Structures are given as structure tokens and as C-alpha cells.
Amino acid sequence: MTSNATSSGKTVASAVRDVFERIYGDPLKQLESLITATGLPVYKDPKTGALLWVDVRELRLRFTLSVNKLEKFIEGLRGGKLMYTQCRRCGAKYFPPQVDCPRCKASDVEWREVSTEGELVTWTVINVKPASFSHQGDYVVGIVKMPDGFNITAWIDADPKTLKPGMKMRLVVDRRPGEGYITYWFKPAF
Amino acid sequence: MTRKVAVVGVGVSKFGNRTDVSLPELAWEAVKEAFDDARLGPEDVQGFVVGNMGGWSSEALPAVVVGEYCGLVPKSGIRVEAACATGSAAVRTAYHMIASGEADIVMAIGVEKMNESPTPTVVEFIGRAGNYFWEFENFGLTFPGYYALYATAYMQRYGATEEDLCKVAVKNHYYGSLNPKAQFQRAITVEECLNSRYIAWPLKLYDSSPITDGAAAVILASEEAARKITDTPVWIKAIGYANGTANLSKRPDFVGLEAAQVAAKMAYKKAGIDPENPVKHFDVAEVHDCFTIAEIMAYEDLGFAKRGEGYKLIREGQTYIGGVIPVNLDGGLKAKGHPIGATGVSMVAELTKQLRQQAERGRQATIKNGMALAHNVGGTGHYAFVTILGLSP
Numbered sequence: 001m002t003s004n005a006t007s008s009g010k011t012v013a014s015a016v017r018d019v020f021e022r023i024y025g026d027p028l029k030q031l032e033s034l035i036t037a038t039g040l041p042v043y044k045d046p047k048t049g050a051l052l053w054v055d056v057r058e059l060r061l062r063f064t065l066s067v068n069k070l071e072k073f074i075e076g077l078r079g080g081k082l083m084y085t086q087c088r089r090c091g092a093k094y095f096p097p098q099v100d101c102p103r104c105k106a107s108d109v110e111w112r113e114v115s116t117e118g119e120l121v122t123w124t125v126i127n128v129k130p131a132s133f134s135h136q137g138d139y140v141v142g143i144v145k146m147p148d149g150f151n152i153t154a155w156i157d158a159d160p161k162t163l164k165p166g167m168k169m170r171l172v173v174d175r176r177p178g179e180g181y182i183t184y185w186f187k188p189a190f
Numbered sequence: 191m192t193r194k195v196a197v198v199g200v201g202v203s204k205f206g207n208r209t210d211v212s213l214p215e216l217a218w219e220a221v222k223e224a225f226d227d228a229r230l231g232p233e234d235v236q237g238f239v240v241g242n243m244g245g246w247s248s249e250a251l252p253a254v255v256v257g258e259y260c261g262l263v264p265k266s267g268i269r270v271e272a273a274c275a276t277g278s279a280a281v282r283t284a285y286h287m288i289a290s291g292e293a294d295i296v297m298a299i300g301v302e303k304m305n306e307s308p309t310p311t312v313v314e315f316i317g318r319a320g321n322y323f324w325e326f327e328n329f330g331l332t333f334p335g336y337y338a339l340y341a342t343a344y345m346q347r348y349g350a351t352e353e354d355l356c357k358v359a360v361k362n363h364y365y366g367s368l369n370p371k372a373q374f375q376r377a378i379t380v381e382e383c384l385n386s387r388y389i390a391w392p393l394k395l396y397d398s399s400p401i402t403d404g405a406a407a408v409i410l411a412s413e414e415a416a417r418k419i420t421d422t423p424v425w426i427k428a429i430g431y432a433n434g435t436a437n438l439s440k441r442p443d444f445v446g447l448e449a450a451q452v453a454a455k456m457a458y459k460k461a462g463i464d465p466e467n468p469v470k471h472f473d474v475a476e477v478h479d480c481f482t483i484a485e486i487m488a489y490e491d492l493g494f495a496k497r498g499e500g501y502k503l504i505r506e507g508q509t510y511i512g513g514v515i516p517v518n519l520d521g522g523l524k525a526k527g528h529p530i531g532a533t534g535v536s537m538v539a540e541l542t543k544q545l546r547q548q549a550e551r552g553r554q555a556t557i558k559n560g561m562a563l564a565h566n567v568g569g570t571g572h573y574a575f576v577t578i579l580g581l582s583p
């Protein structure tokens with residue numbers, strides 16, 4: 001079901017890096033010349049005239065998240081499937097999947113495959129994007145009600161003008177174009 | 191048995207792009223005004239609570255930095271977080287310190303410097319205010335995006351229009367134009383709002399609160415202390431609070447915020463407010479209008495309007511002075527600005543001024559009942575606080 005990486009060969013890692021270079025690269029060069037020329041990382045805000053000190057200690061954040069207990073979910077993605085959990089003791093269903101059931105306090109879940117079709121509940125188009133999504137065009141994010149008894153938040157691959165509440169949506173698990181990693185999204189079911 | 195608690199001093203800084211001050215200098219503007227208002231000094235408070243979301247600003251320990259700068263050391267101070275309701279969480283914590291009998295005078299300080307980071311970084315941080323992995327990492331939701339999911343569902347179900355949403359922005363800009371501390375002091379038209387660009391369809395730039403630096407402070411006191419400090423104490427009659435799920439996908443519907451409904455019910459019960467007709471008790475309200483749709487849902491979640499009819503209140507101008515319940519007479523988050531950690535504290539400061547009849551000309555509500563309500567939501571209904579203030583204890 002999954003295809004190979006995108007035609008450009010670029011993955012999300014370099015796509016995000018390139019955007020960051022564009023957004024934060026020029027200010028860094030300006031900071032360099034400011035220190036060289038004046039001996040201080042200080043300038044006057046052109047709008048307000050206020051004196052500003054540019055932080056010379058950059059802080060980079062890239063978190064490493066444990067998905068150790070979600071191994072079945074990760075395996076599912078590799079196999080083109082989206083998995084949820086169901087508590088073996090009380091029957092509670094979880095998406096996002098979780099291995100601990102706060103309803104009955106058991107930690108014994110069955111991993112099951114999510115149904116392939118659901119109904120659109122609501123959606124938006126992200127026009128102003130976070131820095132780490134700025135390499136993307138405007139994208140549609142929606143919430144889809146699944147017959148399994150939970151909703152799923154994901155991108156909707158459709159012209160937003162054609163969307164209506166209650167519309168049938170089909171689940172897709174594949175490499176995301178332009179980012180190259182396997183994730184899930186919906187597209188209209190017809 | 192808990193003790194009664196009063197607001198005895200309030201201060202609010204100028205809101206806006208405050209490149210002219212550091213975080214503690216900004217906090218001091220509000221702290222000093224609150225001390226002067228109560229005719230007290232740092233030596234008189236027994237503790238302080240700092241509301242600050244941070245991430246976009248350089249200080250990792252804002253309570254410590256603010257405590258030193260404002261001369262509060264060695265009094266105990268902590269930082270609290272409840273997303274955009276952080277300020278209300280600070281007020282609530284200070285309230286409990288006094289109600290429990292642990293302290294007699296405590297200060298709640300809200301301060302935020304969002305402009306220490308470039309806008310894309312701020313958008314990135316606020317977009318992560320939900321469930322990081324299942325909403326942001328893979329789907330890049332933004333703060334306006336979360337509320338837009340509600341706006342789409344609400345408009346589709348009840349027939350509210352983008353024009354109705356813009357009417358909220360027009361009202362709040364109008365009152366912001368009368369508030370010298372507001373970030374935006376310019377009235378706008380429905381057309382200007384309708385012509386502004388989409389940021390998260392169906393929400394536009396003019397449907398949104400701005401990125402803001404600002405601070406607010408309130409001094410709370412026990413009944414005994416309050417009577418000595420001031421002739422015009424404003425009493426905290428009740429605080430209701432609740433949370434919502436991190437993942438929006440787990441919510442039962444997208445037309446109202448359950449956390450706000452639960453918080454309102456709790457506050458109304460504590461304060462003896464008729465939940466069927468709460469507006470008859472209040473002279474004025476501050477509601478959380480981070481986006482215009484949020485103000486409309488607030489009308490309904492608070493019981494000011496029936497479910498699905500909130501947009502009619504603004505369509506009919508009922509939330510202006512002279513209507514059934516004047517809302518956001520300081521310009522709201524929309525025009526006054528939304529310095530995350532300061533917003534909830536500034537709501538309590540504003541309502542205290544309203545009840546004392548000290549608001550500027552043209553934006554003072556008529557005070558008949560002597561009661562006011564603040565509704566402060568964190569994230570997208572992730573946290574909610576409803577605080578009721580009154581002139582009698």
C-alpha cells in the first residue's frame with residue numbers, strides 16, 4: 001500500500017530545515033554584522049525606537065517522544081493500517097490509542113484496525129501555518145466520526161469548497177507527499 | 191469553613207508590542223499600580239502567584255525574576271499555568287491561599303512577553319497547545335485552527351455568518367478605542383473585518399486576538415484585612431473551574447465548550463445565581479474572545495443566550511452598553527490584546543474598576559446589581575474559569 005519516498009526525494013526533515021534557514025538565516029547574518037560593526041548585539045527597533053539586545057545564545061528544541069508502548073500502532077502504519085486499542089476488561093475504545101484504561105484501571109488492551117470509512121464532523125483550512133509546516137500549501141484539517149465509536153483528527157485531501165458536514169470520508173494510510181513519512185489522512189469516499 | 195476574599199487593589203500595564211520594557215519591568219508597571227491603588231507596598235503581601243505561559247520569552251523562572259524585581263523576596267511566589275486562562279489560575283490560587291486562612295494578603299500577577307520571539311515561533315508554540323503528537327506533530331493545527339473547527343460546526347448548524355462573527359470584532363474594537371491601555375485603539379467596520387485575509391478558514395485576521403505583551407496585577411485580602419485597606423472592596427463571590435480533553439477529537443460536539451459550561455454551573459451555584467436567567471444578576475461581563483466565535487459560544491455556555499442563539503445577541507447589539515448584558519467593555523482580548531498569562535488577571539482588574547465605576551468615559555457600565563462575571567478559557571476549552579465579583583460580601 002505504501003509507495004516510495006516522494007519524487008523530489010526530500011523528506012520532512014530537510015523541508016523544515018530549509019524553511020528555518022529562510023526564516024531565521026537572514027536575522028543571524030544581521031546579528032553577525034551588528035556585533036562585528038558595533039561590538040554589541042544591540043539595535044534600535046525601527047518601529048518604536050526601543051533598544052533591543054538580540055539573544056546571542058540560540059536555543060534549539062527537537063523532542064524525542066517515546067512510542068515504545070505504541071509499537072503496534074507504529075507497526076500498523078508500516079503495514080498501511082491505522083490501529084486503535086480496546087480494553088479487554090471493560091471494552092472501552094481508545095483513539096488515539098492508549099495502553100492504560102483509566103475507566104477500569106486495567107492495562108490489558110487489544111489492538112484493532114480502524115474502519116476505513118467515517119463521516120466528516122467539522123473542518124478548517126490552515127492558511128497561516130506554523131514555521132514547521134510552512135513548506136506546505138494551505139491544508140485542510142478535519143475531525144471525522146468513525147463507526148468504531150470515536151473521532152479522528154487528520155488532514156482532509158479535498159477541495160474545501162466541496163466539503164459538507166456528514167460527508168463520507170475514506171481513510172488513507174501512506175507516505176505523505178512532500179514529507180515522505182507514513183501518516184494517515186482522509187479523502188472523500190466517492 | 192472558608193473565609194471571604196476581596197480584591198483591594200488592581201493594576202494593568204499598557205498592552206501592545208512592548209519592546210520598551212523587559213518582562214520584570216512590564217510586571218512592575220501593573221504591580222506598582224496595584225500597590226498604589228491599595229496604598230500598600232511589597233512588605234504588606236504574604237505571598238504572590240505569577241501567571242506566565244512562557245516558552246516564547248527568555249525567562250525560565252518568571253516568578254523568581256518578577257519576585258526579585260518587585261521587591262517581594264523572601265515572600266513565597268510560584269508560577270502557575272492554565273494556557274490562556276493562566277491569569278485566572280493565578281487569581282484562583284491566591285484566592286484559595288486566603289480563603290483557607292493560610293494568608294491574609296496575596297498578590298496575583300499575570301505577565302507575558304510574546305514579542306521576544308518572531309511570529310512564526312509564537313504560532314508554532316500556541317499550535318502545540320492541545321495534544322502535541324496527535325494534533326500538531328502530524329497535522330499542524332494552529333490556535334485559530336482549533337477555534338475554526340468550532341466556527342465551521344457552529345455556523346453550519348445554526349446559520350451564523352462571517353458577518354455575525356465580524357460584529358463581535360466591531361463591538362470590541364469600538365470599546366478598545368475608548369480604553370487607553372488597549373493594544374488597538376481604532377474602531378473598525380464590518381466591511382474591513384470581512385475583507386481581512388483568512389488565517390484559518392472561516393476565521394479571518396480581524397476575527398483574532400493579536401500577539402501581545404502585557405501585565406496585570408490584583409491584590410486579594412481576607413475580610414478583616416480588606417476592611418482596613420479600603421472602603422470599596424470588591425468581593426470574589428465564587429470561582430468555577432473545569433477542564434476539557436486535550437484532543438479535540440474526544441469532544442462530544444463543536445458548538446460550545448463543555449469546560450466553560452461546567453465552570454459556569456459551579457460558579458453560579460456557589461454565588462446563588464439563577465442559571466436559567468443569569469443576565470439579570472450581572473451589570474457587566476468579561477468573556478474570552480480570543481476569536482470572535484469564542485465570544486458567541488461564551489454567550490451560550492454562560493446561559494446569556496440559548497444554545498444556537500448566541501449570534502443573535504451580537505446581531506441585535508445586546509452586548510453593548512444598554513443591551514441585556516454589556517460584554518468586554520475594555521475591548522476584550524480582540525482589541526485590548528491577549529498577553530496569555532495576564533489576560534485572566536486583567537479581566538478581574540477591569541471588572542473591579544467597572545464595579546467601582548472607575549472606567550473611562552463611554553465604556554463604563556451602569557452599575558445596578560453590583561455583580562460582574564469573568565469568563566476565561568485556556569486553550570480551546572482545555573481549561574475554563576468563571577469568576578463572579580460583587581460589591582457585597
Ligand SMILES: [Zn+2]
Nearest residue numbers: 087090101104
Ligand atoms: Zn477498561
